[in-house]
Amino acid sequence: MTTADLDVFEAHRPLLVAHAYRMLGDLSRAEDMVQDAWLRWSGRRVDVESPRAYLVTLVTRLCFTELTSAKTRHEESRSDRLPEPIDLDEGGIGRVEVLDRVSMAFLVVLQRLTPAERAVLLLREVFDFDYKDIAALVGKSEAACRKLLERARQHVTEEKRLFSASPEAHRRLLAAFTDAASAGNIEALVGLLAEDAVMVTDGGAEGRRAGGIRNLQAPLKGAARIAAFVAATARSMRLESEVHELNGQPALVFYHEGAPFAALLLAVADDRIHRVFFHADLGRLRYLGSRVARRL
Numbered sequence: 001m002t003t004a005d006l007d008v009f010e011a012h013r014p015l016l017v018a019h020a021y022r023m024l025g026d027l028s029r030a031e032d033m034v035q036d037a038w039l040r041w042s043g044r045r046v047d048v049e050s051p052r053a054y055l056v057t058l059v060t061r062l063c064f065t066e067l068t069s070a071k072t073r074h075e076e077s078r079s080d081r082l083p084e085p086i087d088l089d090e091g092g093i094g095r096v097e098v099l100d101r102v103s104m105a106f107l108v109v110l111q112r113l114t115p116a117e118r119a120v121l122l123l124r125e126v127f128d129f130d131y132k133d134i135a136a137l138v139g140k141s142e143a144a145c146r147k148l149l150e151r152a153r154q155h156v157t158e159e160k161r162l163f164s165a166s167p168e169a170h171r172r173l174l175a176a177f178t179d180a181a182s183a184g185n186i187e188a189l190v191g192l193l194a195e196d197a198v199m200v201t202d203g204g205a206e207g208r209r210a211g212g213i214r215n216l217q218a219p220l221k222g223a224a225r226i227a228a229f230v231a232a233t234a235r236s237m238r239l240e241s242e243v244h245e246l247n248g249q250p251a252l253v254f255y256h257e258g259a260p261f262a263a264l265l266l267a268v269a270d271d272r273i274h275r276v277f278f279h280a281d282l283g284r285l286r287y288l289g290s291r292v293a294r295r296l
Contacts, residue, residue: 008051009041015052016059018093018102022122023063024072025083025111027091027287033062056127060119060137067115075205076111079218082202083107085246085263085279087289101126104247104277105162105267108200113152120145121152162267162274171250173268174243177276178252181234189227194272199226204281215280226276244289253288260285 016037020030037058048054066072075081083104086093093102110118116138123129123137131142138145173192180188203215220226239254239261246253252264263285267275279285 005042009038009055012052012055014093016055017091019056019122019126020059020063021084021086021091021093022102022107022110022126023060023118024066025107026284027084027086029066030063031092033059033066036062053127053129053133056123056129057133057137060123064115064119064138067118078205080200080202080216081111082200082277082279082281083111084284084287085251085265085277086287087244087246088248090289091287102247103163103249103267104265105159105275106156107247108275108277109156109159113155114148116140117148117152117155120148121156124149159267161269165268167250169268169271170266171243173271173273174250174252174264174266177266177273178241178264181230184231184235186224186227186231189230190223192273193223193226193276194270194274195223196221197223197226197272197274197276199229199276199278201278202281204283215278230276242292246288253291255291258291260288263288 013034016034017027017030020033021027024030024033037055040058041055067076085104088102110121113121119138120134123134124131129137131145135142135145138148140148177189177192180192199216199220201215201220216229220229237254239256241252241254243250244253244263245251246263246265249265251266254261254264260282262278262280265277265279266273267277
């Protein structure tokens with residue numbers, strides 16, 4: 001291992017962490033994959049023409065193996081499981097070229113894809129790999145990879161309108177949603193939500209309970225049902241909250257006795273809230289950024 005090897009790897013680290021995070025939806029595991037890639041990079045015995053392509057291939061292969069393990073398949077089978085919310089700077093990713101590729105809505109779509117679909121989509125759409133290299137990586141034919149990409153794109157297209165709302169729209173709807181929830185104003189909440197809105201709350205494998213309310217164990221659908229649940233939950237939970245930027249978009253972080261308790265992220269389009277993501281798995285709220293001295 002040379003200093004040049006270290007410099008090249010460190011220059012690519014944010015990109016590799018971001019890629020592994022998209023693949024896995026979990027930053028700690030993503031960092032483990034990148035560390036394993038470093039060991040392979042520093043111990044390689046071949047000349048590398050394109051370090052970027054070589055390193056992305058390493059990380060993809062490691063993530064693909066992780067995703068196909070029995071433990072990971074069991075974790076991802078939970079209908080209430082959400083990707084880990086993160087402050088991009090806190091997570092070592094920093095500014096990515098296209099923020100919508102790390103938004104919670106995009107990551108949720110990725111999580112619905114098979115490991116092969118996920119890998120093919122990211123390698124083709126984000127890194128512009130050719131089909132020959134993708135096929136070798138995922139162990140499929142080039143024709144099969146084209147089919148995988150077609151299916152993955154279809155899933156993304158169905159939700160694409162939720163990926164590109166402006167930060168201003170997010171911030172405005174987040175503030176209005178929080179105000180209505182705090183006031184228990186079900187009518188106002190219904191007015192903010194799309195009729196076919198969906199809410200997912202992730203309390204971890206064991207679940208969470210606060211103020212007599214347990215987290216949802218399956219997605220909740222419909223504006224009226226979501227509004228009623230949110231109003232009831234807000235009445236029973238009196239927590240401090242702050243606006244943070246999570247996954248490149250304004251979000252709300254709740255605190256209990258000074259420690260992070262949960263994170264609320266939205267997916268918005270056409271001036272309505274279409275997805276409500278409430279992440280309350282304490283083991284996966286480690287990268288929410290520094291607390292600031294103000295409340296929403």
